[in-house]
Amino acid sequence: MSPCRLLLGIALSVFAFAAAPDGAAIYKQRCAMCHDHPTERIPARDILAKNAPETVLKSLTSGAMRQQGEQLSEEEKRAVASFVTAKDFGTAPIAAQPSVNRCSAPPAALTVTDADWNGWGHDLENSRFHPKPGIKVDDVSKLKVKWAFGYPNMRFTYGQPTVVGDRLYVTSGNGTLYALNANTGCVHWTYDAGTSARTAVSVGPAPANTGAKYAVYFGDDKAVVYAVNADTGAELWKIKVDDHPVARITGAPILYKDKLYVPVSSIEEVSGQNPKYECCKFRGAVVALDSATGKQLWKTHTITDPPKPFRTNSAGTQMYGPAGAAVWSAPTLDLKRKVVYVGTGNSYTDVETRTANAILAIDMETGSLKWSNQATPKDNFLVGCMAPGMGNCPKEPGPDVDFGSSPILRTIAGKKGIVLAGQKSGAVYGLDPDNLGKTIWKQKVGEGSALGGVEWGFAADNENAYVAIADSVTAKDKAKPGIAALKIATGERVWFTPAPAAGCTWGTARCLPAQSQAVTAIPGAVFSGSMDGHLRAYSSRDGSIIWDFDTGKPFETVNGVKATGGSLDGPGPSVARGMVFVHSGYGRIVGQGGNVLLAFSVDGK
Numbered sequence: 001m002s003p004c005r006l007l008l009g010i011a012l013s014v015f016a017f018a019a020a021p022d023g024a025a026i027y028k029q030r031c032a033m034c035h036d037h038p039t040e041r042i043p044a045r046d047i048l049a050k051n052a053p054e055t056v057l058k059s060l061t062s063g064a065m066r067q068q069g070e071q072l073s074e075e076e077k078r079a080v081a082s083f084v085t086a087k088d089f090g091t092a093p094i095a096a097q098p099s100v101n102r103c104s105a106p107p108a109a110l111t112v113t114d115a116d117w118n119g120w121g122h123d124l125e126n127s128r129f130h131p132k133p134g135i136k137v138d139d140v141s142k143l144k145v146k147w148a149f150g151y152p153n154m155r156f157t158y159g160q161p162t163v164v165g166d167r168l169y170v171t172s173g174n175g176t177l178y179a180l181n182a183n184t185g186c187v188h189w190t191y192d193a194g195t196s197a198r199t200a201v202s203v204g205p206a207p208a209n210t211g212a213k214y215a216v217y218f219g220d221d222k223a224v225v226y227a228v229n230a231d232t233g234a235e236l237w238k239i240k241v242d243d244h245p246v247a248r249i250t251g252a253p254i255l256y257k258d259k260l261y262v263p264v265s266s267i268e269e270v271s272g273q274n275p276k277y278e279c280c281k282f283r284g285a286v287v288a289l290d291s292a293t294g295k296q297l298w299k300t301h302t303i304t305d306p307p308k309p310f311r312t313n314s315a316g317t318q319m320y321g322p323a324g325a326a327v328w329s330a331p332t333l334d335l336k337r338k339v340v341y342v343g344t345g346n347s348y349t350d351v352e353t354r355t356a357n358a359i360l361a362i363d364m365e366t367g368s369l370k371w372s373n374q375a376t377p378k379d380n381f382l383v384g385c386m387a388p389g390m391g392n393c394p395k396e397p398g399p400d401v402d403f404g405s406s407p408i409l410r411t412i413a414g415k416k417g418i419v420l421a422g423q424k425s426g427a428v429y430g431l432d433p434d435n436l437g438k439t440i441w442k443q444k445v446g447e448g449s450a451l452g453g454v455e456w457g458f459a460a461d462n463e464n465a466y467v468a469i470a471d472s473v474t475a476k477d478k479a480k481p482g483i484a485a486l487k488i489a490t491g492e493r494v495w496f497t498p499a500p501a502a503g504c505t506w507g508t509a510r511c512l513p514a515q516s517q518a519v520t521a522i523p524g525a526v527f528s529g530s531m532d533g534h535l536r537a538y539s540s541r542d543g544s545i546i547w548d549f550d551t552g553k554p555f556e557t558v559n560g561v562k563a564t565g566g567s568l569d570g571p572g573p574s575v576a577r578g579m580v581f582v583h584s585g586y587g588r589i590v591g592q593g594g595n596v597l598l599a600f601s602v603d604g605k
Helices: 003-019 023-030 053-061 074-085 137-142
Strands: 143-150 162-164 167-170 176-181 187-192 202-205 214-219 224-229 235-240 254-256 259-266 285-290 296-301 308-312 318-321 332-334 339-343 358-363 369-374 408-412 416-422 427-432 438-444 464-469 482-487 493-498 520-522 525-529 534-539 545-550 574-576 579-584 596-602
Touching (some): 053 074, 137 143, 137 534, 162 202, 162 574, 176 214, 254 332, 332 408, 464 525, 482 525, 520 574, 525 579
Antiparallel strands (some): 143 596, 162 167, 167 176, 202 214, 259 285, 285 296, 332 339, 358 369, 408 416, 416 427, 427 438, 464 482, 482 493, 525 534, 534 545, 574 579, 579 596
């Protein structure tokens, strides 16, 4: 090599080295303000560090932080991902491979029956109560782990399992939809959505002329809805239901006959932290799709008035409103009244809206709004606001007490309908669906807060509602974590069992007694997970604990992936055909992360 070429090569190498992005500097400039001082729903830096750099890069490219990632080059995103995880790219375990833990035999022919746990709430009324679970209350104390499945390149678990026949379908934070054998955990097939997906899936008849008998329907964090072949995982159709840059689907779409009802939420509450961002323009919505084609039949925004300019913020950026009222949870169907019920989240701005923090009733056929009952007016909230009116922060900030869980439709004395709704304020409501949603009763069961009260969901049999209380960030002298049973007809408290003192296998950090995971009930027993990793079953008669299992530990998995449990939060257990399925490790915010799916059966058989 000539001296000139050698010198040129050295110069280019020095230039490339000097120009390499500094991950630490990028993090300090763009990320530290939030992740070093986490509030509400912002994960702390040490939680981010548990991820593989590929996972953080995916979040910045196509996931929850994609809007922030748009401001960075590909090299800068890779640099900050390596810095925050303290890992190099390519060192994480290889993602799921078809040859690993592949089922040796094809699955039995699929048939959807009432013995399954299909979708979010088991039924169209979202009761989260399975009357025929295949397990008796006397056998609950004998539950043991039958198998464990580890998710590669993941440190937070997401979706709630759907059990149909001998199959288990589940979405994941790495964007992979898995079809597993429910009895063994072996893999029938996988489908890559390309971005994180957390919704429960619904299984129903497949579109005609596709060659498929049944289809699996779900949504992802980019507001895309999918239909895939339930037998093979082949894509049948997909459609984006909202064009807002940070719109997403967190609540499970619900299927009835030839229509799919899809809730739409967003993370514009996070985007609004940036004073240069024109906040806010997102409005929650419910979208009805033709299940055969994905064609939109109607779309109803939870806020009827479109956002308009209303003032400039302290940085001189134009602000818009009204905005917010995201639909975080699965819709509830009332076939008798032909109505869809949804709960909405908070407002994002000071512009008044009467449909945020409310229960809405929407006509199933036309999408027209039939009634609304607002529980907390002027709950104007953005994540990370330090002072009212600064940047995009509302001048009149609210407490952020969404209806984040699905309403439940029940019947009193076999004839009178009632809509039950749980709020992060710690209040539970009974509403009259035949009188424009008028409040019949209200019962306060927890102190409530942005991460308190009723978070992900509660359950109801024919007599009682079973409501878990989080109160994760509530002052200790006021917090009331635990679980209560309320009479459906009156709201009267039947029993309340305080959360046991937190005991975490991982230590005292992020070790909380909060019970924010969605509740699941069967005849005689109620399952409720805790942030300390304990899954407990309570007697539905008196609230006594009849079974307690600590999921927050390492497990040997059927697919060979190193897996550890953590906090129980988010989607709850699915109980069907004599087994209990649950994810352990939803630690995105205040809890401990993990990457395991656990399957329990009587005596582990």
